[in-house]
Amino acid sequence: MNNTYFNALFFIGLPYVSVFTFFLMTIVRYRTHGFTYSSLSSQFLENRQHFWALMPFHYGILTVLGMHILAFLVPRQVAWWSSVPLRLWIMEIGMLAAGLLTLVGLVAAMVRRRANHKIAVVTTASDWVILALLLIQVLTGLGVAMMHPWGSSWFALAVTPYLYSVATLNPNLAVVSVMPWMVKWHVINAFLVIGFFPFTRLVHILVAPNPYLWRRPQVVRWYRRPAAAGR
Amino acid sequence: MDVRAQMSMVFHLDKCIGCHTCSIACKNIWTDRKGTDYMWWNNVETKPGTGYPTAWEDQDKYRGGWECEDGELRLRSTSKTKTVFNIFHHPHQPSMDDYYEPWTYDYQHLFNAPEGPDQPTAVPISMVTGDLIQIKAGPNWDDDMGGSPVYAENDPNLAQLNPDQRAQMFAVERLMFFYLPRICNHCLNPACVAACPSGALHKRGEDGIVLVDQNRCRGWRACIPACPYKKMYYNWNTGKSEKCILCYPRLETGQAPACFHSCVGRIRYLGVVLYDADRIREVAGLPQDELIEAQRSLILDPRDPAVAAAARRNGVHDSVVDSACNSPTYRFVKEWKIALPLHAEHRTLPMLFYVPPMAPVMAQKTGTTVENISEDLFHDIDEARAPIEYMAAMFGAGNSGKVRYALRKQKAVRWYRRALTVGDVDMATADRMLREADCSAAEAEAIYKLTSLCTFEERFVIPPMHREEAIEMLADPMSHKQGVGFGFIEGPRRGL
Numbered sequence: 001m002n003n004t005y006f007n008a009l010f011f012i013g014l015p016y017v018s019v020f021t022f023f024l025m026t027i028v029r030y031r032t033h034g035f036t037y038s039s040l041s042s043q044f045l046e047n048r049q050h051f052w053a054l055m056p057f058h059y060g061i062l063t064v065l066g067m068h069i070l071a072f073l074v075p076r077q078v079a080w081w082s083s084v085p086l087r088l089w090i091m092e093i094g095m096l097a098a099g100l101l102t103l104v105g106l107v108a109a110m111v112r113r114r115a116n117h118k119i120a121v122v123t124t125a126s127d128w129v130i131l132a133l134l135l136i137q138v139l140t141g142l143g144v145a146m147m148h149p150w151g152s153s154w155f156a157l158a159v160t161p162y163l164y165s166v167a168t169l170n171p172n173l174a175v176v177s178v179m180p181w182m183v184k185w186h187v188i189n190a191f192l193v194i195g196f197f198p199f200t201r202l203v204h205i206l207v208a209p210n211p212y213l214w215r216r217p218q219v220v221r222w223y224r225r226p227a228a229a230g231r
Numbered sequence: 232m233d234v235r236a237q238m239s240m241v242f243h244l245d246k247c248i249g250c251h252t253c254s255i256a257c258k259n260i261w262t263d264r265k266g267t268d269y270m271w272w273n274n275v276e277t278k279p280g281t282g283y284p285t286a287w288e289d290q291d292k293y294r295g296g297w298e299c300e301d302g303e304l305r306l307r308s309t310s311k312t313k314t315v316f317n318i319f320h321h322p323h324q325p326s327m328d329d330y331y332e333p334w335t336y337d338y339q340h341l342f343n344a345p346e347g348p349d350q351p352t353a354v355p356i357s358m359v360t361g362d363l364i365q366i367k368a369g370p371n372w373d374d375d376m377g378g379s380p381v382y383a384e385n386d387p388n389l390a391q392l393n394p395d396q397r398a399q400m401f402a403v404e405r406l407m408f409f410y411l412p413r414i415c416n417h418c419l420n421p422a423c424v425a426a427c428p429s430g431a432l433h434k435r436g437e438d439g440i441v442l443v444d445q446n447r448c449r450g451w452r453a454c455i456p457a458c459p460y461k462k463m464y465y466n467w468n469t470g471k472s473e474k475c476i477l478c479y480p481r482l483e484t485g486q487a488p489a490c491f492h493s494c495v496g497r498i499r500y501l502g503v504v505l506y507d508a509d510r511i512r513e514v515a516g517l518p519q520d521e522l523i524e525a526q527r528s529l530i531l532d533p534r535d536p537a538v539a540a541a542a543r544r545n546g547v548h549d550s551v552v553d554s555a556c557n558s559p560t561y562r563f564v565k566e567w568k569i570a571l572p573l574h575a576e577h578r579t580l581p582m583l584f585y586v587p588p589m590a591p592v593m594a595q596k597t598g599t600t601v602e603n604i605s606e607d608l609f610h611d612i613d614e615a616r617a618p619i620e621y622m623a624a625m626f627g628a629g630n631s632g633k634v635r636y637a638l639r640k641q642k643a644v645r646w647y648r649r650a651l652t653v654g655d656v657d658m659a660t661a662d663r664m665l666r667e668a669d670c671s672a673a674e675a676e677a678i679y680k681l682t683s684l685c686t687f688e689e690r691f692v693i694p695p696m697h698r699e700e701a702i703e704m705l706a707d708p709m710s711h712k713q714g715v716g717f718g719f720i721e722g723p724r725r726g727l
């Protein structure tokens with residue numbers, strides 16, 4: 001495929017389609033099928049492997065994702081942190097470890113879903129699609145970390161400007177088109193995950209229960225009082 | 232004073248015959264769906280025994296309920312900080328193995344089996360996977376196994392007994408068991424609600440019924456370990472928690488909940504009580520041996536004009552206050568003090584009360600007659616086949632005085648009625664027993680009537696629920712015309 005076409009399709013078309021789908025469909029799904037927003041946890045059916053798969057996966061991916069978001073939001077500070085070799089090493093090794101943790105958890109979760117029949121019966125096609133996409137995402141991420149290290153210092157100069165340009169509706173392919181193919185693959189797959197997100201169980205991330213941290217322990221709902229008053 | 236109304240229940244354990252009709256009534260209405268197949272919102276277990284889920288009373292394993300240290304009330308299984316970490320994997324969540332794997336039988340095989348020398352059989356198949364399974368447990372697997380070393384001896388309540396008392400319980404000639412029917416207690420200080428990260432679990436202000444908002448539940452599962460009675464269940468198909476709803480759609484149309492309605496032994500009583508919500512926190516944090524008395528003191532006398540006025544100010548409908556005046560629960564719990572909460576030590580302030588069962592009397596045979604073994608009229612309460620400490624572990628929060636009081640009164644009522652109707656006990660003895668049991672003749676008569684001759688209307692005093700007002704508050708009543716009354720507009724399903 002022609003390179004310009006390829007870039008336009010995957011770095012301009014795909015991001016907009018994905019992000020648009022993400023916002024539209026999560027909202028539509030919440031409003032019309034709000035009931036389906038659930039973690040769909042299978043811990044009840046199988047308890048032991050659940051621990052060894054889901055704990056590393058969640059801790060790993062939250063760390064990695066958190067750092068990606070940070071690098072997007074405050075690229076300069078991240079680059080500043082990584083400007084000292086020791087700090088750069090800490091960052092790189094920490095992220096690589098988190099990535100490996102995610103990989104281990106993800107693979108264990110996939111094995112568990114195949115090997116345990118009880119879990120297999122509650123596994124849908126969309127679960128497999130998203131697991132596969134996540135696996136590619138983690139593998140390409142680890143690939144980038146190995147083949148093109150020191151991402152925490154070049155990310156701010158290379159990827160963030162591109163993401164900003166997309167976010168500000170003025171896509172600039174100058175930096176991204178010269179990226180190594182592993183990085184490109186990682187970015188494209190990320191947009192696939194975002195686009196597919198509303199159709200999967202991943203929506204449970206959006207309803208993560210932060211109000212619990214602030215609310216009073218007991219909840220009372222009054223059906224005959226105009227405003228639902230607490231206790 | 233913050234006066235609220237609460238639907239509250241009494242189960243009279245001496246009357247339960249262990250027929251499981253209640254469980255079946257409930258299952259047929261509410262839990263015959265995929266994913267709820269293993270749930271028994273109402274279950275009946277044999278005590279001593281391990282119950283359902285297995286050893287649910289073992290809080291070292293399940294970490295249910297609240298604990299109180301230095302006046303601070305904390306959930307055993309979770310907290311705000313722990314929620315952040317436990318949300319990925321709950322260390323104390325029971326799994327299906329702690330309940331049982333639901334099964335059916337391959338009935339088709341009876342029809343489709345090829346002709347052969349043997350009768351075809353219907354083998355058990357799992358309702359989860361459809362695979363052939365070996366049945367290893369069920370919801371009432373230890374039914375009537377009162378003396379069994381596998382089940383009865385693993386009853387967590389036995390931990391409170393000393394070795395002599397244990398030996399006594401398992402001596403062949405003293406073997407005994409009774410049935411313990413259980414539903415959600417619709418607690419005043421529900422651990423399930425306090426643990427729910429989504430705020431889906433809530434208590435209805437008007438009647439105190441504890442419900443899960445199915446649209447808000449996200450399957451974080453914190454409620455399941457948190458409930459010390461294991462009356463929260465996880466629907467493995469929809470990924471939502473479910474629980475006993477006290478048949479609120481039935482209550483709202485003036486009918487008793489299905490398990491109450493169908494109860495063969497007529498052991499169940501239901502009525503509304505008024506209580507002071509301002510004192511919940513204080514009472515839940517009291518020392519363990521004061522809990523039962525303090526919980527009783529939370530319940531207010533609806534005939535007291537000050538209480539009625541405070542109730543009215545709080546929006547409790549007059550018809551509800553009237554209904555509270557006739558509540559059988561109020562009589563059993565507050566007036567007669569013979570109904571006690573189950574495992575009050577978990578500090579959820581359960582609103583289902585049990586009249587503790589009289590263990591079979593100990594007697595001796597001299598010649599051809601069987602007679603009491605002691606002159607003391609109440610001897611068989613303390614020398615009952617089941618040590619009073621065993622009953623106290625369940626119904627007294629470890630305080631055997633409360634259980635003894637309830638049993639003595641029951642016994643006095645029996646002797647009093649025996650003096651009246653059979654006549655082989657003289658009235659003077661019966662009177663003495665009543666006096667010693669803190670019971671008047673009129674009270675004995677009332678207990679007797681409500682225990683033995685109770686009609687449907689006396690057992691179930693259901694206040695008007697005034698749903699019409701609720702609908703007017705929330706929406707235009709015309710928009711509800713010809714609509715479905717409750718439940719889902721879309722069918723519940725798993726994911727998208």
Ligand code: SF4
Nearest residue numbers: 415416418422423458
């Ligand atoms: S019995 Fe359990 S589920 Fe029911 S209200 Fe109490 S804590 Fe909640």
Ligand code: SF4
Nearest residue numbers: 247248250251253496
């Ligand atoms: S229906 Fe009544 S008598 Fe029968 S098991 Fe249930 S509670 Fe006991």
